[in-house]
Amino acid sequence: MSLYFALKIIHILSGAVLFGTGAGIAFFMLRAHATRDARTVAEVGRIVVLADFVFTASAVVVQPISGLGLIHLQGWSLTSPWLLAAYGLYVFVGVCWLPVVWIQYRMMKLAEQAAGQGAALPPAYHRLFRWWFALGWPAFAGVLAIYWLMVAKPEF
Known part of the structure; x- marks a missing residue:
């Protein structure tokens, strides 16, 4: 197996982990939130936080390393317009x-505090949820745009 092939597989898989974990986390958090049950939100939240640190954070590190290796092996300029757009995104x-x-x-x-007290999710939780939801959409769109740039490699 060539270094190029190995890096490409690593880059594609880490991109899939990044995108898939993000989508999965969003799905499970939304489903837990929809229950309005503090205990459910707390339990799902623990899993989601762990998944973000284990999977998403790992992929965030692997992506640029494998990407830079691929750029070098393919002879792309680090300042190619499509790459500059991908870096920015x-x-x-x-x-x-x-x-x-x-x-x-x-x-x-x-949610853990509310569950421990047998209380409803507090207003602070709901404010944070709105921010979480609002920040998720542009991040999701940005990842899709990066995928498009990697596949299309437009010349602008």
């Missing part, structure tokens, strides 16, 4: 994702 997605990680953790903690 990657940073944009990260700017959306980093607060989401903190927000998910806070939502989980608020």
Whole structure:
């Protein structure tokens, strides 16, 4: 197996993990939120926070490393317009994702407190949920745009 092939497989799989974990986390958080049950939100929140750290964070590290290797092996200029657009989108997605990680953790903690008291989810949880939801959409769109750039490699 060539280095190029190995890096390409790693890059594609880490991209799939990044996208798939993000979509899965969003689905499970939305489903838990829809129950309005603090205990359910807390339990799902613990799983989601763990998944984000184990899978998403790992893929976030692997993506640029494998991508830079592929760029080098294919002879692309680091300043090719499609790559500059991909870098910008990657940073944009990260700017959306980093607060989401903190927000998910806070939502989980608020749900745990409410569940421990037998109370409803507090207003602070619902405010955080709105931010979490609002930041998720542009991040999701950004990842889709990066996929398009990687496949199409437009010349602009």
